[in-house]
Amino acid sequence: MTGLADRSGKVLVLGIGNEILTDDGIGLKLLEDLEKKGIPAGADFVKATVGGLEILDLISGYKSVVFLDAIRTANGVPGTVYVMDLSDFSETLHLSNLHDISFIQAIKLGKTLGYSLPAAMHILAVEIVEDLVFSNQFTEAIESRYPEILARVEFFCESLG
Amino acid sequence: MRKITIDPITRLEGHGKIEIFLRPDGEVENVYFQVPELRGFEKFCEGRPVEELPSIVTKICGVCPGCHHMASGKAVDAVFGVTPPPTAVKLRELFYMAHFIHSHIAHFYALAAPDFVVGPTANPAERNILGVIAKVGLEIGGEVIKQRRIAQEIQALIGGHQTHIIMNTPGGVKKGITAEQRDDIVKKAEGFVEFSKFSMQLFKDVVLGNKDYTDLILNGPYALRLHSMGLVDANNKVNFYDGKVRVVDTMGKELCLYSAPEYTEFVEERVEPWSYLKFPYLKKIGWKGFTEGQDSGVYQATPLSRLNAADGMATPIAQSEYEFMFKTLGGKPVHATLAMHWARLIELIYSAEHCLELALDAEITGTELRAPLGRIVGEGVGIVEAQRGTLTHHYWTDEKGMVRKVNLIVGTTNNNAAICMSLKKAAQGVIKKDTPITEGTLNMIEMAFRAYDPCFSCATHSLPGNMRMELILRDHEGNIIRTARRD
Numbered sequence: 099m100t101g102l103a104d105r106s107g108k109v110l111v112l113g114i115g116n117e118i119l120t121d122d123g124i125g126l127k128l129l130e131d132l133e134k135k136g137i138p139a140g141a142d143f144v145k146a147t148v149g150g151l152e153i154l155d156l157i158s159g160y161k162s163v164v165f166l167d168a169i170r171t172a173n174g175v176p177g178t179v180y181v182m183d184l185s186d187f188s189e190t191l192h193l194s195n196l197h198d199i200s201f202i203q204a205i206k207l208g209k210t211l212g213y214s215l216p217a218a219m220h221i222l223a224v225e226i227v228e229d230l231v232f233s234n235q236f237t238e239a240i241e242s243r244y245p246e247i248l249a250r251v252e253f254f255c256e257s258l259g
Numbered sequence: 260m261r262k263i264t265i266d267p268i269t270r271l272e273g274h275g276k277i278e279i280f281l282r283p284d285g286e287v288e289n290v291y292f293q294v295p296e297l298r299g300f301e302k303f304c305e306g307r308p309v310e311e312l313p314s315i316v317t318k319i320c321g322v323c324p325g326c327h328h329m330a331s332g333k334a335v336d337a338v339f340g341v342t343p344p345p346t347a348v349k350l351r352e353l354f355y356m357a358h359f360i361h362s363h364i365a366h367f368y369a370l371a372a373p374d375f376v377v378g379p380t381a382n383p384a385e386r387n388i389l390g391v392i393a394k395v396g397l398e399i400g401g402e403v404i405k406q407r408r409i410a411q412e413i414q415a416l417i418g419g420h421q422t423h424i425i426m427n428t429p430g431g432v433k434k435g436i437t438a439e440q441r442d443d444i445v446k447k448a449e450g451f452v453e454f455s456k457f458s459m460q461l462f463k464d465v466v467l468g469n470k471d472y473t474d475l476i477l478n479g480p481y482a483l484r485l486h487s488m489g490l491v492d493a494n495n496k497v498n499f500y501d502g503k504v505r506v507v508d509t510m511g512k513e514l515c516l517y518s519a520p521e522y523t524e525f526v527e528e529r530v531e532p533w534s535y536l537k538f539p540y541l542k543k544i545g546w547k548g549f550t551e552g553q554d555s556g557v558y559q560a561t562p563l564s565r566l567n568a569a570d571g572m573a574t575p576i577a578q579s580e581y582e583f584m585f586k587t588l589g590g591k592p593v594h595a596t597l598a599m600h601w602a603r604l605i606e607l608i609y610s611a612e613h614c615l616e617l618a619l620d621a622e623i624t625g626t627e628l629r630a631p632l633g634r635i636v637g638e639g640v641g642i643v644e645a646q647r648g649t650l651t652h653h654y655w656t657d658e659k660g661m662v663r664k665v666n667l668i669v670g671t672t673n674n675n676a677a678i679c680m681s682l683k684k685a686a687q688g689v690i691k692k693d694t695p696i697t698e699g700t701l702n703m704i705e706m707a708f709r710a711y712d713p714c715f716s717c718a719t720h721s722l723p724g725n726m727r728m729e730l731i732l733r734d735h736e737g738n739i740i741r742t743a744r745r746d
Contacts (some may be wrong), residue, residue, distance in 0.1 A: 103471070116318055116319075117318065118295075118303065118315070118318045141388075147318075147324070147422045148422075149324060150369075151365060151369065151404065151407060152411075154404060155404070155408050155411075199369050199387065199388050203387055203388060203389065206389055206458075207388060207389055207392070207400065207404075209400050210389060210392060210397065210400065211392075211397060211404065212397075230297050230298060230302035231297075231298045231299045232297070232298070232299040232300045232302070232319075233299065233303065234576075241376050
């Protein structure tokens with residue numbers, strides 16, 4: 099992991115999810131493809147499995163952070179990419195952790211403890227279909243729309259370099 | 260019949276639903292705890308080389324990956340008929356102590372302390388880790404984060420990665436540690452011991468110093484008389500990594516003591532039509548329903564039951580605290596569900612002390628990391644204690660070591676029946692006819708659930724939700740007549 103001193107002025111892209119639970123690993127796959135393409139330029143790319151307290155150490159010191167996670171909403175269209183920030187955050191699948199604290203609590207805790215948190219936090223959540231079946235392949239609905247999803251995420255991230 | 264629904268449970272990474280059914284007079288009729296099914300793990304594993312499983316199983320749960328890695332590593336050793344050399348076993352244990360330290364610190368400060376430091380019926384906006392820090396000070400908050408991070412660093416150093424662990428290989432571990440790395444771990448472990456002692460003192464000051472809280476622990480609707488399961492060493496002391504599984508009855512008398520390959524003779528799983536999660540029970544007693552007491556087949560596998568099942572702790576400070584807890588609570592075994600928090604802190608001290616012992620052990624920097632593989636025996640069982648209870652991995656392979664079948668009994672599954680019973684008892688204790696159901700009421704019920712630190716990621720996974728707990732009262736036709744909700 100990059101040391102705190104090396105993070106200043108940089109963007110962190112943080113992919114969260116589980117790559118063997120069908121669509122649940124969408125954030126990790128997007129992270130891999132963004133890293134291969136170097137988008138955003140000069141960013142650090144990190145994988146994580148759960149949120150909660152872990153988040154603080156991962157994001158502190160960076161100029162900005164992009165979270166890539168999966169989400170399931172009522173009547174959501176698979177492949178839709180939701181772009182949120184802290185002001186309109188809805189819980190995604192992994193940013194909070196049953197075993198410690200919620201994402202918003204983690205951010206508040208970081209501020210309380212004087213952490214140097216990113217000035218900008220972007221949450222990109224992809225509407226998925228299946229996250230209860232063990233498989234290392236996406237569902238057809240996500241697989242077929244993956245180029246479109248990646249393009250949307252790339253477009254957003256290109257502006258952050 | 261009226262129906263109350265709580266869905267989802269407040270925190271994600273594992274999702275559950277508690278449904279409370281009221282009688283017409285407003286008293287609690289029954290409580291059902293349900294989790295969604297996570298499907299296809301066995302099929303996912305079938306046909307793979309068995310030595311791949313220790314790495315694969317770290318991905319089935321982001322919360323306790325180290326536990327699955329250890330149980331899997333031991334099961335794979337058994338499949339290959341091999342016993343790892345002492346250095347490899349000690350490195351595995353050293354990693355595992357760091358895993359317990361990391362997890363137990365998180366549970367105490369983020370999940371348990373808010374109910375006691377801030378108060379069980381306090382404003383939910385304050386009843387969280389931020390409220391705890393507001394009471395105990397910023398410095399302590401920083402120390403919580405720091406000690407967890409240090410534990411993670413040790414896991415990453417020894418395990419190859421803090422969550423996607425790759426250290427175990429059939430017959431041992433892939434790499435050792437240098438003397439310089441050992442020296443660094445010693446310093447960190449000394450810090451763990453001090454912090455665990457501080458955490459225990461905080462618990463004593465805040466909880467034991469408050470009569471209301473001790474009353475709640477001892478006399479509230481949280482006691483459950485069940486048998487206790489835990490892994491013990493050759494001296495019947497608590498052990499997380501190895502030993503035999505010991506079960507003591509509700510009076511503290513040994514019911515059984517068995518090694519990993521024998522588990523099927525002692526534990527059986529029951530299926531209920533309303534739950535995807537199975538209900539293990541003691542085979543020799545049999546399933547007698549969701550009943551407590553000496554004749555019940557239901558057992559608990561929790562930090563408290565581990566202490567009940569053992570004759571003591573293997574490290575000095577933890578042993579002293581073990582004796583103090585049982586003396587304070589009236590002797591062994593203890594059946595107060597909320598005392599699990601106390602037991603967890605004793606385990607935190609043990610983990611810290613044992614981490615230091617292992618780091619100081621001359622063999623920890625040894626270079627014999629792997630034993631030669633034996634003949635593939637085609638079947639292996641690995642049992643460890645996960646933070647949430649006894650964890651069993653059972654693998655079957657063909658003669659080439661390709662996986663044919665997999666069976667897991669995870670920590671939370673062991674406690675499935677007990678969690679249902681604890682929730683029902685808590686709900687019956689706090690919901691009374693003609694009494695308003697407040698947010699505090701919901702939290703008092705959830706406290707029974709939270710004490711187990713249940714993890715559904717192993718058997719289930721998260722579903723959408725906005726972190727709320729919602730309680731809905733319905734009339735006999737299903738119409739909502741009242742809601743109570745917490746975001």
